[in-house]
Each structure stands twice: as structure tokens, then as C-alpha cells.
Amino acid sequence: MLPGCVDLHTHLASTPTFAPLDDFEHGTRAAIAGGVTTVASMVYQEDGSLRRGIDRGRRDAERSLADFAFHIVVTDPSEAARAEIPAVVRDGHAGLKVFMVTPRFGERRDDYRLLLRAAARAGTVVAIHAEDYEIVAARTAELHAARRTAVRHFPASRPVEAEVKAVREAIELAEDTGAAIYLVHLSSRAALDALREGKRRGVHVFGETRPLYLYLTRAQFDRPDAALWVGQPPLREPDDVDAVWAALGDGTLDTVGTDHFPHTRAAKLAPGQSFDRIPPGVSNLETLLPMLHSEGVRKGRLTLARMVEVLATAPARIAGMYPRKGVLAVGSDADVVIFDPNARRTIRATELHSACDYDPYEGWDVTGWPLIVIARGEVVFERGELRAEAGRGKFVARGVASPA
């Protein structure tokens, strides 16, 4: 029996110009079937307003099967947006997200610094996508100039140094402003070394990795269908994979978040798409727990207790939902996974609940799968069958991140 998993990194909400393939309904069908009972989705600041982005997320989440919360992606760190922070935090939205990988971050560094100061004052954690825009843009331009636009050049367009530079800058920003930051989808040994160093200095920084960086390497990009595995940052070297496992075990990394954001095979493999035009992201919600159990616990790379910590307890603490979520205890929500550690299953997209028509781990043999999932005391998944209705999920107010 395990606590329901808490996935702090999903993209289930729409924007004015985009509707994800896995919306709240499809995405959380996959989540529940995989033992993930709480999800946090990105919502985007809309027409300059944080509140409007949250309102859209709330409307989309009316179809959610899982309990949910948000990170608000701040694309315009204006004075007006910063002024909204205390009120949205009071309403339970204690999570912002910043993309260092857009040109806007470089152009508005001072405003982003003020945003992090405001976040620190309001007690909200700031999730950060740490890849350096200038490096990625320069490499991408060089590859285009050399007519190297096939997907096999994708990793070269987003080198480890881009991740490391941004991670260092983010940690300095956290140190300077006092904000708590959550570095999402870390992928490389050097970035993890920078994170470890920041933690050693006492900076309030949390680290997340994502399933892709635990199971796959850059070799995937030699395949003709390599585009299916395009995500940002790219898959790395075997030595980086080893470093991610080690960092997960030794506490340098705090969580595994899925970054669940699938696109159809056709969208990923559209002919003539240069590497920087392939929509990034893959499906992962349903396989998050079984894969980490199978590849981590069963293979002796992670203890069962540590797996529960990184999939449930730590994300709940970071999201300010602990002890309501992330633990089996009197007074907590009864979010429970009855997990069969010996169940054997081969991953087939056709048997999974995502709307996506492929899975990044298609054909992998996995040992251990949820047998029964209970969410707030209700059986929502039992022996392969979903028992939950769209709309049963409830908003979970986030508080201040609590230390481990």
C-alpha cells in the first residue's frame, strides 16, 4: 500500500490558442490508472493577468478525475502581475513558473528578479525551466546554417552547457532574492552537480527529473522515428543517466515529475519538420510509478521508501499540500495505491488511457503495477478498470512549501 502519487509537472490546461491532446479529462484518466491521484498543471498568464490564467485552468479542470492544483506560468513579469501574487497565493495558488529558455527572460531579467522577490515575500515556490536561451538560439542557428536540421541534430542544439549555465543563474537568483525555486526536468550530471552545490550553500532550491532521463539516452536520436522522443532538454549520455539515478538516491533530486505533454505520432513525425519545430513532450502519467518501481526498486537503484518520497511525499511538501497529500496518515486524504509489486505487464499505448497513439516506452516489460487506486476514500481504479467520473477531482489549495 502506497500513498497516491503527486505529479507536480503536467500540461493539461489549455491556452487561448492551444488545447492539449491530453486535457484534464484524458490526462487524469491516465494519472488515476497509474496511481497518480493529484496533479499540478501549468496554466499561462493570460492578457497579462495571472488570475485569468487560473480561471481558464479552473474551467478546464472541471473535467478532472484527479485532484489538481496549478503553477502559473509568468510570461510578462509586469508590475501589475507582481502585484497579483499575494492575492492568488491567498487563494491557494502558491506556485509560479518561469521559462529561462525564452528570449523574454533575457530581455526582462530585472523584472524576473523582482518577480522572484515578490514570490519570496508571498511564500510561493517558483518552478523554473533552466536552459539558456542565448546558447540554444546560437546552436540552433549554426545547425540551420549548416543545413543540419534533421532530428538527430536536436541534442546538439540544446547542449548540457545551456542547462548548466541556466541552473547556475537560477540558483544565484534564488540566493539573491530569497525565493524558493523548483528546477524542473534536470537531465545532466553537470546540472545536478550545480544543484548539489546550491543546496550545500543553503539555497532554497528543489530539483526534479523526469522519467525520460532515467530510462533513455541520446542513442534514441539515431532512430528514424527519433522525433517521438523529442523533449526539452534532449536525452543525454549514459553517464548522465547514471548521475540522475545517483542524484535521485542521494537526495540531490527531490522529485520525479512527468512533464506529461503528449502529441500524436503524426504531429511528432510530420515530414520535413526541422528539429526545432517538433512539438516537445511525451506521455508519462500512467507509467510514472510502474516504471520507477520496475527500473528503480526492482533493479536495486532506489529503495521503496525513496520511491515513495520522490513520487508522493516530497512533491506534496514542495506544493504545500503536505500532510493532506503525499502520506498515509490519520487526517490525510485517503489517496491510496494498492500496488502489486509482482504484476508483469508490457507497455502498449493501446492499453493505456492517454489520448496519445504511442507511448515512449512501447514494448518495455514492467514488473509492478497498481491493482487498486483509492482517491479521497473512493475506489477510482480497480483491476484494470477506471471507476471514476470526469469531474470528481477537486482543487487542492497550495500553501507554502515545507522543508523535508
Ligand SMILES: [Zn+2]
Ligand atoms: Zn513542462
